[in-house]
Amino acid sequence: MSVLFVHPDRLEIRLTRAEKIMALRRSDIEVPLENIRAAVLTDDPWVWVRGIRAPGTAVPLTLAIGSWKYHDGKDFLLIKGTRTSVVIDLENSEFSRIIVTTKHSLTLLRALRLPPLEAADPTAIAAD
Numbered sequence: 292m293s294v295l296f297v298h299p300d301r302l303e304i305r306l307t308r309a310e311k312i313m314a315l316r317r318s319d320i321e322v323p324l325e326n327i328r329a330a331v332l333t334d335d336p337w338v339w340v341r342g343i344r345a346p347g348t349a350v351p352l353t354l355a356i357g358s359w360k361y362h363d364g365k366d367f368l369l370i371k372g373t374r375t376s377v378v379i380d381l382e383n384s385e386f387s388r389i390i391v392t393t394k395h396s397l398t399l400l401r402a403l404r405l406p407p408l409e410a411a412d413p414t415a416i417a418a419d
Contacts, residue, residue, distance in 0.1 A: 293369060295393060297402040300324060302379075304391065310369065313348035314357035320367060322384055329380045330403055336376035336390050340368060358386075366390065379403075 293310055296303040304320040311317065333339060337352060340359060347357015347368070355370040364387040370376060376392040377399050393399060 315346035
């Protein structure tokens with residue numbers, strides 16, 4: 292099972308040796324916290340999967356580890372079963388999205404300390 296660390300400046304996902312082999316990846320994943328746009332919890336991570344596996348390992352509805360390419364970029368998946376997962380949307384990063392299954396998903400969201408979304412200003416309405 293991979294280990295996730297939230298440092299003051301970055302999110303680090305340390306992959307196990309087996310996960311690196313299945314993902315066909317040599318290094319762990321590090322994402323600066325400033326590149327994280329949003330993060331949400333999901334009970335069904337499979338509905339968030341987009342694109343095709345390239346490279347990686349997949350067993351439908353059981354396991355997905357590696358990169359998934361789609362028309363606009365690529366995502367990194369670390370999904371095991373149908374347990375609660377965290378979907379992290381990124382910008383200016385190697386991946387557009389990271390989906391990771393973890394027992395501590397709520398703790399991960401709290402540790403990321405994302406700023407709340409700004410409420411729309413009701414006076415800023417575009418006129419035609």
